Amino acid sequence: MIIGLGSDLCNIERIQSSLDRFGTRFEQRVFTDLERDKAARRPHTKAGTLAKRFAAKEAYSKAVGTGFKRGVFMKDIGVVNSPSGAPTLALTGGAKARLDAITPDGHVAKVHLTLTDDHPWAFAMVMIEAVAIGGSD
Template identity: 80%
Template sequence: MIVGLGSDLCNIERIQASLDRFGTRFEARVFTEVERAKAARRPFTAAGTYAKRFAAKEAFSKAVGTGFRRGVFMKDIGVVNAASGAPTLALEGGARQALERMIPDGMTAHIHLTLTDDHPWAQALVVIEALPTDPQSHD
């Protein structure tokens, strides 16, 4: 069952302006090491890479219904790739706790994430699904 849905649209030029103004301070405050490493491998599209990830963080905060309050911080939400290559989220701290609070007993969270960009926009959509922990129990 779907328990959370969030989307966000981020302006790539706004992210570039933050990179130009604050540089590594902005990167370190908002993005995980994995995200910064990915952007470093894409020097000509770093702002777009960051903008998609910024949008994913915003979309997740909307999907769990907290925004960036109640202990949910941007840096606790990281975009990673699953073994299949599909993007998903790695959560820590308050972001993980917010997710755990919304999942019913006997269920496990599965996060669906899609990212796209078309300059000057980057977009992310997060769907949080609660699946039975023991699939046999629902036959």
């Protein structure tokens, strides 16, 4: 069953403006080390890379129904790649605690993430699925 759905549209130029104005202070406040490393390896599309991740954080906060309140912080939500290469989320702190709180007993949460960009826009959608423990799905 679906227990959360969220999406976000982020302006890449807005992220570039934040990078220009605040530099590493902005990056360190919002993004995980892994996210910053990935963006650094893409100097020509750094702002787009970070904008997609920013949108993913926003989409997750909407999917769990809190926004960035109740202990859910941007750095607790990290975009990582599964072994197949598909993007997914690594959750820590309040973001993980909120996911645990909304997951029904007897279920495990599975987070689905999709990202795309087409300058000047970056988009992310998060769907959280509760899968019954021992179920076939």
